[in-house]
Amino acid sequence: MAQKLASWAEGKGIECVITSAGEREYGAEPDLLVVLGGDGTFLSAVRWLGGRQIPLLGVNLGSLGFLTEITTGELFTALEKLLDGEGLVESRMTLQGTVERDGEVVSRFSVLNDVVFNKGALARISEIEVSVDGLFLTTYRADGLVISSPTGSTAYSLSAGGAIVHPSLSSILLSPICPHAMTNRPIVLCDTSVLEVKLREKNGELFVTLDGQVGIELDAGDVVKVSRGESDVLMIRSPSMDYYSLLRSKLLWGDRKKPEERR
DSSP states (O other): OHHHHHHHHHHTTOOOOOOOTTOOOOSSOOSOEEEEEOHHHHHHHHHHHTTOOOOEEEEEOSSSOSSSOBOGGGHHHHHHHHHTTOOOEEEEOOEEEEEEETTEEEEEEEESSEEEEEEOTTOOOEEEEEEETTEEEEEEEESEEEEEOSGGGGTHHHHTTOOOOOTTSOEEEEEEESOSSTTOOOEEEETTOOEEEEEOSOSSOEEEEETTTEEEEOOTTOEEEEEEOSSOEEEEOOTTOOHHHHHHHHHTTTOOOOGGGOO
């Protein structure tokens, strides 16, 4: 598919560079990034952008594909629409934050989907203290906690029982993972909120995982601060599928077919 895309671009007089997700140097600053793969590849491309306002067009070569929603069959139609100035470009909010240890910042991060606090294989239940805008919210006694953007609401947050939030909304979602108290329900906060997450004590390993791709082990007393990111991610939408069609397609809503009939 990459070579086919390069040939199409050459025929249009467009310079095209093919590279792998692991490479960091793309030559000259691109006007568009076409991501061939799955959502993981898309998130890697977002991390490489580092906040630069370069549109991303995700082509699904994987399985689910909430971010890489454009099919191989409609790729060139989507590109033609972009060239004609008719492309559907959507702005998605991000999350940013820091990890502080003994009063010093030891890591900074930016994510499109989520910030996840999860325990190691042998860890006991975690006590995760959360404050919002300097006000104490609660201490979650749970297997972990998901802080997600609206885009990430259909990822891990959804599996943890969180609500699906339309990506055009500006909000931050908190979803505890297997909380000890059933009354600890997911909560939706304003996008101007600043969250402070503190690990009270270390009952085994606890990690903060960024977009499911980068992990940082936390120590007792570490503080993780999360807020809305300074820059959004520009996504090229499918020309044939609106957001609700995407939900029906990916989550199989109303699909009465047997599993063998969907293959």
